Amino acid sequence: MGIKVVGVNHRTAPLDVRERFAHGAHEVPGALARVMAAGASGGVLLSTCNRTEFYLVADDEPALEAVWSLLGERLSASPAGGAREYGYIARDRDAVRHLYRVSSGLDSMILGESQIQGQVREAWEASRAQAGPVLHRLFQTALHVGSRVRTETGLGMGTASAASAGVAVAGKIFGDLAGRSALILGAGDMAELAATCLSDQGVQITLVANRTQERARAIAERLGGKAVSLEEAWPHFATTDIALCSTAAPHAVVTWERVGAVLGARRGRPLCILDLAVPRDVDPAIAQIENVFLYDVDDLQTVAAQATARRRDEIPAAERIVEEETDVFWAWYGGLGVVPTIKDLRQRMDDLRAVELERALRQLGHLSPDDRACVEQFSQALLNKFLHQPTVALKAAAEEGRGYGLLEALRRLFGMEPPA
Amino acid sequence: MIVTLHLVALAFYGLATAFVLAPFMGGRAAPRVLTIALPCAGAAFHVVAISQLTPVGLGPALSMLAFCLVLLQLASERLLRGSAVSFFAAPLATGLVGLALLSGLAPGAEAAARNVWFVLHVALSALGLALMALAFIAAALYLLQFRELKARRFGQVFQLFPPLERLDRLNRFALVLGFPALTLGVVLALGYGAQFSGGLHAAKAQLVWGIFTWVVLGWAVWVRVVRHWAGRRAALASIAGFGAVLLVYVALKLTQPGAERFL
Numbered sequence: 001m002g003i004k005v006v007g008v009n010h011r012t013a014p015l016d017v018r019e020r021f022a023h024g025a026h027e028v029p030g031a032l033a034r035v036m037a038a039g040a041s042g043g044v045l046l047s048t049c050n051r052t053e054f055y056l057v058a059d060d061e062p063a064l065e066a067v068w069s070l071l072g073e074r075l076s077a078s079p080a081g082g083a084r085e086y087g088y089i090a091r092d093r094d095a096v097r098h099l100y101r102v103s104s105g106l107d108s109m110i111l112g113e114s115q116i117q118g119q120v121r122e123a124w125e126a127s128r129a130q131a132g133p134v135l136h137r138l139f140q141t142a143l144h145v146g147s148r149v150r151t152e153t154g155l156g157m158g159t160a161s162a163a164s165a166g167v168a169v170a171g172k173i174f175g176d177l178a179g180r181s182a183l184i185l186g187a188g189d190m191a192e193l194a195a196t197c198l199s200d201q202g203v204q205i206t207l208v209a210n211r212t213q214e215r216a217r218a219i220a221e222r223l224g225g226k227a228v229s230l231e232e233a234w235p236h237f238a239t240t241d242i243a244l245c246s247t248a249a250p251h252a253v254v255t256w257e258r259v260g261a262v263l264g265a266r267r268g269r270p271l272c273i274l275d276l277a278v279p280r281d282v283d284p285a286i287a288q289i290e291n292v293f294l295y296d297v298d299d300l301q302t303v304a305a306q307a308t309a310r311r312r313d314e315i316p317a318a319e320r321i322v323e324e325e326t327d328v329f330w331a332w333y334g335g336l337g338v339v340p341t342i343k344d345l346r347q348r349m350d351d352l353r354a355v356e357l358e359r360a361l362r363q364l365g366h367l368s369p370d371d372r373a374c375v376e377q378f379s380q381a382l383l384n385k386f387l388h389q390p391t392v393a394l395k396a397a398a399e400e401g402r403g404y405g406l407l408e409a410l411r412r413l414f415g416m417e418p419p420a
Numbered sequence: 421m422i423v424t425l426h427l428v429a430l431a432f433y434g435l436a437t438a439f440v441l442a443p444f445m446g447g448r449a450a451p452r453v454l455t456i457a458l459p460c461a462g463a464a465f466h467v468v469a470i471s472q473l474t475p476v477g478l479g480p481a482l483s484m485l486a487f488c489l490v491l492l493q494l495a496s497e498r499l500l501r502g503s504a505v506s507f508f509a510a511p512l513a514t515g516l517v518g519l520a521l522l523s524g525l526a527p528g529a530e531a532a533a534r535n536v537w538f539v540l541h542v543a544l545s546a547l548g549l550a551l552m553a554l555a556f557i558a559a560a561l562y563l564l565q566f567r568e569l570k571a572r573r574f575g576q577v578f579q580l581f582p583p584l585e586r587l588d589r590l591n592r593f594a595l596v597l598g599f600p601a602l603t604l605g606v607v608l609a610l611g612y613g614a615q616f617s618g619g620l621h622a623a624k625a626q627l628v629w630g631i632f633t634w635v636v637l638g639w640a641v642w643v644r645v646v647r648h649w650a651g652r653r654a655a656l657a658s659i660a661g662f663g664a665v666l667l668v669y670v671a672l673k674l675t676q677p678g679a680e681r682f683l
Contacts, residue, residue, distance in 0.1 A: 172569060175583035268651055291651060299572045
């Protein structure tokens, strides 16, 4: 058993593939149950618009195979190698480092973006029942690493999120955004964040449309708009300047059938549609209308990525923190094997003692039973004396989070297999 | 002296052009103060040169057109808060000064040139044409930025060009001011001809092509102001207007080689 991460991200898979791999919160327990049934002892599923990653405590096979199979089923046209064509696997220390880099924003499309920290937390909480002690500790520390990187380095400085990129793009269409109107589809965190960014620029949030009204009402009240249902929002596409879409719908909600005729009534006035949802909310065909400017997450993240250039100088400092914390975790993780290793060592030594004692007693056949008992006691005491100091030192090292190195040395010196 | 002053102005305009185009050639964007100061310095020498010039013939006309263009470029820079207009205006003004020098510039004190009507005719015509050129530049910038935004490309054009709305406003402003200026320039020429030259001395081809240009430019203004065209359609209309000016210039050059009275 070891720590593994298997998945896809924005570097390895295009948006349309990532859309298919994305798991809603309600799908997480089922997906993890399936992987754990294949032999994993713990699992956390991190699914964002940029990545779908299974963090597992498992042997290589067949748990990893279960993940590829699970993801492969979501592809409509599967390449020769299945889902693994788009993915990657990191093991043990590399897996720990990977999660730390993810949570600190080093692995994000927008370098240093902070939203991933919340997404890591949500993934951990959604998978709590199946995570197990090792992954609990791993995710807990990952959040700590993310915080450290953001407070001790400048990796998070400036605004380089998809939401702020949306504001920049809208600004390139309308110039000054003050007084422009925007309608919001969806009432999740991303929708709220992006709506707040627009509102900060003086954009009037006129409507917040959502499947459930309560959350929409809360955002609408905060930003000065009106909460409506999705169906009520379509006619407003004729008048709004900006449409911000970030629903959790599994398919496009802004379709040609719903808004095509309405958009025709705009008489050439530009409409900026920011589609922050994965899967996308807006039918790409809408962009064919002349004065409709449609941008999805990939587009906005490309814009935001340009703002991250100055964050690059902070990468070495952030990587140092990640490496430092990876050492600490790995030492702790190594310490977990101390008890079984000590038991194993004692058993091996005792077996050797018993064999050698038997051989010695065969040669000392003249000894009385009392003398034989005395010799046996001597061998036992000697073994205990020999093992006392290494046992104490190993336990102390494990408590201090330095057990892994000593265990490795012990296993090599005594030819022991690593614990399962 | 006039030629020397033009050469100095040309050097400043050329330097400004090199600085504004540097980002498109892999260089770093020049400090904004340089992209403003260099055309200003060039314009200072240029205005002194123009004050000594007889506004008759192609060379002086091109020189005045270039000067008006530089002034509008500087005004637009302030309006747009960026150097995007310079991407087109700076090389155009530099080229026009170069052409003016090649066409020949000489001092003179012809009676006609000192007549207020005539000076106003040349000045307004040059200003009108410069405004039309500015409208064309704003329209071209608009179409380029529009294409980049539609294609979701976020490179140099996206970064350096102004927002669509601002370019649209600049295009409208330049068209709406430029057309009356040009029209007034033509009317002054007619008035001057009738008053001081005993009638209009223009070839039939010049009249026909001139009216054609005026109609096309007028149509571009009409669709903006009366039909409320905006955005891409309006940009295409003003490009058609400026295209008509260039077409007429080429047509006259071909049909009447050596004609000096294009403006």
